[in-house]
Amino acid sequence: MKVSISGAEAIVQTLRSYGTEVVFGYIGHSTHEIAHAVSESGLPTVNPATELGGAYMVTAYNYVKGRPAAVGIWHTVGSLLLPPALQEATSSRIPSVHIGLNADSNLVGRDGLQQVPVGVFGPVTRWSARVERVDKIGETLHKAFQAAQGRPAGAVYVDIPFDLTADRGEINIPQGWVKPARTVPSADDVTASVNAIIAAKRPVIIVGGGAVSSEAGDAITRLAELASIPVISTTTGQGLVPETHPLVIGTAGQAGWTSANDTLAEADVAIVLGSRLSDWGISQGFTTQLPKTLIHVDVDVQRLGEVYFPTVPVVADVREFVDAVVAALIETGEADGLRASREAYVETVGERKVAWLSFIEEQGQDDRFPVNPWRIMKEITQVMDEDSILVTDIGNHSSWNLQGTVLTKPRRILLSFGEAVLGSAVPMGIGAKLAEPGSKVFVSTGDGAAQYHLNELRVAVEQQLPIVIVVFNNDSYDANEQMMTGKFGKGSWTKFTNPDYAAIARAYGAEGERVAAASDLEGAIQRALAATGPYVIDVPIDIDVKLVDNHVSGPLFLLDGRDIPSDDAGVRGIGAGSAHA
Template sequence: MKASDLIVRCLENEGVQYVFGLPGEEILDILDSLADSRIRFVLARHEQGAAFMADAYGRLTGRAGVCLSTLGPGATNLATGVADANLDHAPLVAITGQASRDRVHKESHQYIDIVEHLRPLTKWNTRVETGAVIPEIIRKAFKLAESEKPGACHVEVPEDVAEESADGAALSAERTRRPSPDHRALETAARLIEAASFPLIFAGNGVIRGQASDALRALARGHGIPVVHTFMAKGSMPYDDDLCLLTAGLQARDYVSYGFEKADLIVAVGYDPVEYAPKFWNPERKKPIVHIDFTPAEVDSYYQPAVEVVADVREALELLNGLVKGQKDPTPFFGLRRLILEQLEESATDDGFPLKPQRILHDLRAMMGREDVLVSDVGTHKLWVARTFPAYEPNTVLISNGFAAMGFSLPAAIAAKLVHPDRKVVAVSGDGGFLMNVQELETARRLGLAVVCVVFHDDAYNLTQWKQQTRFGRASGATFSNPDFVELAHAFGAKGYHVTAARDLRPMLAEALAAAGPSIIDAPVDYRENARLTAPPPDCLVLDVHLGAVSGFDVHAQLVASGTPVPTIFITGHDDTATRERARRAGAVAYLSKPFDDQALVSAIRKALDHSSSGEGRES
């Protein structure tokens, strides 16, 4: 048989369902061999799109997605998606063609050394020098791509090797057994959890990859331990579980971070610092940490575990659940959860236009089932998705948050629809990232895939613009104009919608989600809301004792319960002894009875700020 036939047989043996790619002269033999295979070749419109499809397939299935390109510009186009899979730890095998061996030693048409080009972007890569080694190379590429931590591997096939005769058979493709945990390490972890008053689980993407969400939930619920998760671990703990403190990773002084401040033990499970560096949640390097992951902890002065449980994450959690004795009282964290939820729900039903990001995602969530899939691109909208879009099950929100490559969402959504044809799939993009791989809309239409693209439209690279404004007080080089997205959709044979009022969004979503093919929903967005994402709690609060249906004392109590006490001034129009006493018990820095003059309020605020900076309250 030809070497290209042997390559395809080895891919079949690995259980490959799809090869995503583009044709090219140096891979004609491989394409011809694929034509006789049960493997489906999915023609993409750009190699980067093909790599993102393989990347998302790997995330969703745990098996390496495969992408294929020709030499030179085909391989360089592939590189961004390969790097994304590698840094986000998604299993991927990239196969590239190459010039024949008789011209790789000299300057030659379209030739570059692809192995060297992709070396820093992959776990492992090599060139096939002879057909006899194909079974070993393909098996090794898949084994390494799928082993923890998973990532990208690359195989380069010169065109003269692909067309030569090759004898051989595929090697056994049994999955690598993951290690069982060391019992002494588990015992140490259990004793640390038992000794802690306020342990907190920090779940990372390794929980999703290790199919350990059920075990994580059992440990948390069985012992009353709250859970915070990273962007890529959304769904590991359901949004509607009282123990879920939602998503960490926006900034060090984010509301969620106060869960870390209150905790006296962090149980880091499948945590990957590529998403959220430990210096942000352990700035004083004093938090005791239990590390549970497939691999040893990264060396980091802010992350020095008291014990490392290096093992299969699911098995480790199941065993740990049986070793930990007793039940924690998670209620001190419930005030923080209420505070976060109240913040998230602000503007969720706002009828203003352009649309608030919260409103777009609130309506999207209402139109999607718990197991439907949302894929986020990279930009400001990604922060809103991570923070405000509820996730209930693992792998129902896909976010590139390691390499964080723009242009990810549409190709990834195509792969998600191939993996889950019975689920609704929505790609959320900014207008910048969407146009980076908009050509894949033709791929979705050709394949008959009902992928809904919701475009947050603001005519800018807003995340960059926002950071420029924050640092320099001005922005430059970040604005542009856009095509008519409705006409663009029609040009691709897709449906197109333009939102002109908040009330339009749900009917448009309903129609798009029911369509047989792809669609674009152009959603003008008001990013003035961004300050809500990163504004920390205030250095002092002025609370009216009587806030309509809500008491200022209740608001203060929630902050105290959350572990984030803020120096507080209480004001009242109904002064009496009981109210004064309640304010005293609440630890009021000042108490003012209406009417009072401006100078009295200014003096009280100065006193509160002095109280804050003295260390008695929150540090200013």
């Protein structure tokens, strides 16, 4: 549908066509036209303290919604703050659309006068483009939304010279989504997978974020129950199959449950559903060892063999694959025999899970001060319901968060999954609360991470968002302190002096308090939940409480000379157009 309108009006109409619920935007001379148009349209807007904080809000909002329901619109050079959040959305396959308003289009080709080099965004997005004519705005944004919501999903960036928002033209306004088809597995891949499952003595299913996007929870449950296969999840897959289910044994990896890691270590077949097979944080290996027989299913062919070579690589939608495997397995008539032969295996796995849950329950009773971090998790999780969202930052405290939470729904835990970027939790918590105003949102941050984006409290106060922010406070970057002490006998650059976080909260118009005993936590959290706006709880934690030995060595962060760590990865790029095995 072509209409004669301004570029700014075309942007607004296209956003409405794609069901945009909220615009996160930053004002500057390049965004005056679009800011006015968005405001006049009645679309809800949020104006963050920084572009990067706002981009993390967009990422969190869209992760919770499962679609690009929030859009970011940014002023010229402020767009240069976006790449960490855009790369996070792309790595974690979170659909997000960002629009940057650049210099005058008359300056095209004069690179020295371009305030934002568009090439910056190519490596950190699924797709990026520059609009050169006002009549191309609608179709370019259409491509952007399709790319963001594609399979795989991710961040996109559209560069629009700001003068085009004031120009008028005959502009084609797209009329919504073109739904991508689900990729169906080949018959040979299904047969090979079924044969491997039947031959396995100790199989496991690994559930990733791609399974969540595919809405494959019920199908995975059917497969697990049909063939008595224990289910392990990644952080992005956590809760898709409820962790209260007897066959679900928790998350694996460096910040995983011991029950899951031990079961994965002895498995002979792993069915990997929609995961890149990397622990949270792009640089961290998933585990010390994966089974020799690896069935890896993903819609993105580039994920297959990226970290570990699969025995059976399957390019397919997870739900389509699992449905096909279930049907083929039933047809073999082997299901009853498989369940009978795996009774002892499933019983052993169940005992491990009970032991892990008993461990974290026992740790949660600790009354010491400074506080045992497991006690903080006990107090948080006992007031969470199935719809509550826990947002954790990066640092040692994230391990306690990931290990101490039992989820029954997906998209209930949120962090910098793909990049392990420090300091993203506060803006992500704001985005999550805006996406689900009726859900309790808990933000867990270390004291080092809190320093990055605590200024976004301004937004939480303006929006009257009752989020609970808990600061795990030990006056240090303790993860690095521990690693450096292990190698050098001491840490460097790891200690600092903290401000009064409760006083900072009050200065912004929020509420806050600092606990002086472990027994203070329950009351503090109740007061936070009763507040009408954000509430900061500053908790001194015992620096002597170390991370639990969950039987995974984790990544080799610190290298001795040229002892480069290796895994089962196959191909590593070593320059443009070249690679080696």
